[in-house]
Amino acid sequence: MIAVLAIGVVLAMAQAAAATPATTPVAASAATASTADDVGVLASVTCTNGRLCIYKDTNFNGLARRFTVSENDYRTVNWWNFATGQETSDNMDNDASSVINKTSTWIRLYQDVGYNGRVICMGPQSSVHRLGLFTFDPLFNRTMDNRVSAHSLTRTDTCDFRVERNQNL
Ligand SMILES: [Ca+2]
Secondary structure: OHHHHHHHHHHHHHHHHHHOOOOOOHHHHOOOOOOHHHOOOOEOOOOOOOOEEEEEEHHHEEEEEEEOOOEOOHHHOEEEEOOOOEEEEEEOOOOOOEEEEOOOOOEEEEEEOOOEEEEEEEOOOEEEOOHHHOEEEHHHOEEOOOOOOEEEOOOOOOOOEEEOOOOEO
């Protein structure tokens, strides 16, 4: 076992040396125990097949909501707390940070209510762990994080950003 690990480290070092000489081999810390912040303390609801799942926090954490139909105004839709099984009084408008599309269709997320503004298109079985990946104004670092206000499972508007079928960003 130790010999196998040692070979793995050597190989990792050789690969690292070929690309970026200063990197530390990842294999060396493989046995490190999990810490509180990476074992799902804040983990939210699982996104089951057939649903579009919107999460308040990045990495599919925190308050969330699951959908099977379109919603044109997040000001009128509240987050759910899946840890308590209760709907909150906190509305979803301009508050989403990650999304999973487990439906069998393309879905669209909109910057503005009424299916307006910039559009993120997501293929079937795709996900985005951080909507901040989608920058529309680099100068002022404005992104799609905390900006989505509606979604559609049926519309075909032009995409400003795309996540392909089965792609996980
Ligand atoms: Ca918005």
